[in-house]
Amino acid sequence: MRLHRLDLTAFGPFGGPQSVDFDELSAAGLFLLHGPTGAGKTSVLDAVCYALYGSVPGARQSGQGLSLRSDHAAPGTRTEVTLDLTVAGRRLEITRQPPWERPKKGNRPGTTVDKAQSRLREYDSVAGVWKDLSRSHQEIGEEITQLLGMSREQFCQVVLLPQGDFARFLRADAEARGRLLGRLFDTQRFAEVEKRLAERRRDAEARVREGDAELIGVAQRMQQAAGPDMELPELTPGEPGLADAVLTAAALARSAAREQLTVAEYGRLAAESARRAAERALDDVRELARLQRRFGEARERAGRLDERAGAHREARARMERARKAEAVAPALELRDSADAEHRRASAAEAHARARLPERFADSGATGLAAAARRAAEELGGLESARRGERRLTELLDERAGLDRQERADEEALADSEGWLAEWDATRAELQTRIESAQEAATRAEQLAVQREPAQRRLTAARLRDQLARDIEGSQHRVLASGERSQSARAHWLDLKEQRLNGIAAELAATLADGEPCAVCGATEHPAPARKDAGHIDREAEEAALADHQRAEERHTQAQRELGVAREALAAATAEAGDAPTDRLAAEADELERDHTRARRDASALHPAREELRKAEQEHERRTAARRAAEVGAASRVGHRERLERERTALEEELTRARGTAPSVTARAAQLERQAALLTDAAEAARAAEESAERLKAADGRLDEAAHRAGFDTPQAAADALLDDTAHRELQHRLDAWQSEEAAVRAVLAEPDTVAAARQPPAGLATAERTASAAAERLRRAGSAEDAAVRRCAELDTLSTRASDGVRRLAPLRDEHDRVARLAGLAAGTSADNERKMRLEAYVLAARLEQVAAAATVRLQRMSSGRYTLVHSADRAGRGRSGLGLHVVDAWTGRERDTATLSGGETFFASLALALGLADVVTDEAGGVRLDTLFIDEGFGSLDDQTLDEVLDVLDSLRERDRSVGIVSHVGDLRRRIHAQLEVVKGRSGSTVRQRGQRPSGRRGSGEE
Secondary structure (H helix, E strand, C coil), X not given: CEEEEEEEECECCECCCEEEEHHHHHCCCEEEEECCCCCCHHHHHHHHHHHHHCCCCHHHCCCCHHHHECCCCCCCCCCEEEEEEEEXXXXXXXXXXXXXXXXXXXXXXXXXXXXXXXXXXXXXXXXXXXXXXXXXXXXXXHHHHHHHCCCHHHHHHHCEEEHHHHHHHHHCCHHHXXXXXXXXXXXXXXXXXXXXXXXXXXXXXXXXXXXXXXXXXXXXXXXXXXXXXXXXXXXXXXXXCHHHHHHHHHHHHHHHHHHHHHHHHHHHHHHHXXXXXXXXXXXXXXXXXXXXXXXXXXXHHHHHHHHCHHHHHHHHHHHHHHHHHCCXXXXXHHHHHHHHHHHXXXXXXXXXXXXXXXXXXXXXXXXXXXXXXXXXXXXXXXXXXXXXXXXXXXXXXXXXXXXXXXXXXXXXXXXXXXXXXXXXXXXXXXXHHHHHHHHHHHHHHHHXXXXXXXXXXXXXXXXXXXXXXXXXXXXXXXXXXXXXXXXXXXXXXXXXXXXXHCHHHHHHCCCCXXXXXXXXXXXXXXXXXXXXXXXXXXXXXXXXXXXXXXXXXXXXXXXXXXXHHHHHHHHHHHHHCCCCHHHHHHHHHHHHHHHHHHHHHHCCHHHHHHHHHHHHHHHHHHHHHHHHHHHHHHHHHHHHHHHHHHHHHHHHXXXXXXXXXXXXXXXXXXXXXXXXXHHHHHHHHHHHHHHHHHHHHHHHHHHHHHHHCCCCCHHXXXXXXXXXXXXXXXHHHHHHHHHHHHHHHHHHCCHHHHHHHHCCCCXXXXXXHHHHHHHHHHHHHHHXXXXXXXXXXXXXXXXXXXHHHHHHHHHHHHHHHHHHHHHHHHHCCCCCCCCCCCHHHHHHHHHHHHHHHHHHHHHHHXXXXXXXXXXXXXXXXXXXXXXXXXXXXXXXXXXXXXXXXXXXXXXXXXXXXXXXXXXXXXXXXXXXXXXXXXXXXXXXXXXXXXXXXXXXXXXXXXXXXXXXXXXXXXHHHHXXXXXXXXXXXXXXXXXXXXXXXXXXXXXCCCCC
């Protein structure tokens, strides 16, 4: 990578545009970047880093975004950095513009924030023109990182060589060196391997412990199943002999359980035999007690039969009389039926005669029938007159209908004439309403198109006003957070200065008798410094640094939020314009009201059209009705004359037919009622005469039947009869008596029952207690056997589970042992790892060995062959080994720690280390050639001879076509290095002045 040109505008302390021609500076091979403190020397290097990576070096990352802009820049000048360089054989130009706050256009008050912009171009040497490659921040960053093969941190470490960092690297402990080397050589993957192995070890250990816990659980369940006789040793997950102990305990428990099962089986067989004998004895005693009880019960039943013998004879006699009376029952039923029929017929005859006129009171059935026939004949003669009367009613209704129709036609004709007279005016009015509604609909459509843009502008204006208020608050928060950040930084720097002032006491706290001093190497410490009451230690300094970093993060977040708000304000302002929100709201409201009014007027279009259609239909209907009324009036005149003639003829005929009755219908109703009453009375009289004859015959047959059955009177036969319920009850009583008598005789005749009655009473309670005790012994024996069977089965199952668990755990234990050995080896905790080196430290130690070898080449030349840097794998105190760095002094032949170097020696040792590290990291990054390097400060601690030797080494780099820029304000360097870039600070900002090399092309000897 070779830098050609750097252009700055409004960046850092540079208020105006500045240019740096690196080609001219690099021609000498060694050039000086100098200027007073605070002029902006480091800002030139920041600009190079910002152009490549879009951010400045790590220690100055708080200066991002709006803070990169120069406070001296004119309001309308945008911050911009352009870098021209060659990398990987390609000529590129990178332009970066951070976000900036500019005044609003059009002389409007306030400011707005423009977004950051980037551009990448490549020079086409064939065509001789620059070609655009990308304007994407992400694409440009990925492209540059891929070409350089280094991250921003690596680039800042190997191109912008900060000597203070490497001086601390020389004096740092193994952990601090490991952190720096890990960032540069990206050994995080080895740390991930360590972490992954540790995780696998923990997972394997957890699985083994889980399996052991399961085995212990199975063993405890076996102990519960086997009972208190099983002795289980104290078991702990992870114990080596756990599996053997569980399997041994399981075998012993199974053996004891089988012995208990055998004993329980023999006990159950003995109890079963005893129970069978007791049950046989109990059955015999129960049978004897049953027979004795049966004989006693039979004797009692026989006594009860003797007591009820008289009642049995009476019931049997009553049953005999009932059987004889059953022969008379049909005649009794026939006589009762005839008597009931005669009474009903007599009552019906009396009722029918009571409804007749007085003159028919003594008439017989024949006379009543003749009178009914005469009334029917007269009714038949009135049928023609009844039809005439109905026709007369129809004629009157028809004439009334003609009158109503005539009146309705006259009213409709008058109404239609009035409505039709106003038709033309009505139609014209409706046409006018339709045209007005159509115009309103057109206006509503036009206004609807204007509503949405007006609403968008109003919404944007309201957002613009809100964002303007929010930005004011955000600006106050940015200023407040900036002040807090500066205050925290000042507090941290104050504490840091106090700690540095008292660092001697802090170093003295680590001294021990006989141990060399880390500063001077002496082993005697006669007067070590003491900490005073206000001593500041590392923890206080780091706490203040953490407070400063948190305040800086909050300040950056506030700046980011302010930038977002300004971007949103710019977008809202672009949408809303400069119009006041009140005016936009009034315009939108007026537009909304016009649109609502137009829509309301347009909504009358459909009702008006519908009203016109209905009016046209009404016009057609009324015209047709008028024509129909005129035709109907002409036809009704002749119809009315015909109806009048027919009515006169019918009235004469009906007067003759109705007689004294008000009408023919009334006369016919009188005759119908009279004929019906006469007919009913005649039929009732004939029925009463016939029922009297049947009653007389039934009385004769009943007397004859009672005499034949042996009864003196029919009433005696009726009294002897039984109904079905009484007959069934009496027969049941007789049958029950006979059954009971037969059963008692049978029991008293049984030989076994009689023989049992002669024996003493049976001892049933004693036999039952004996059988119950035998059954209880058998139940307990069975329960013991079942428990023994279940115990054996459960122990067999648990033993199988324990064996399966042991088999499953075997490969898990092997895996855990293997992974644990690998994890311990990688973590440096294993006994096999003699130097206690972690895997990442081992890789870093190899890299450090390469760096030490590359640095020694230059260190020997700078120190005239006195010093050599060597890597040490020895342990430092209780820490782990692998990252030690020693210096070998050729004058004494001793190897000592780099922390014992003096200030000047530390400078050129750190410079050699930085150059060596640059070579190694470059090779690690893919061999990208670094043709331009910068070295920052540290030359003020060198004497003239050492300075010459260091400059010779740096000057020798150009033999490899490299250029080195020294950043320093040491005055002696300005006499020794003629290619210079001076940064001059002033009240209006800093500027750069450039001076090239001497014509000889070599560095001066110290005189001008």
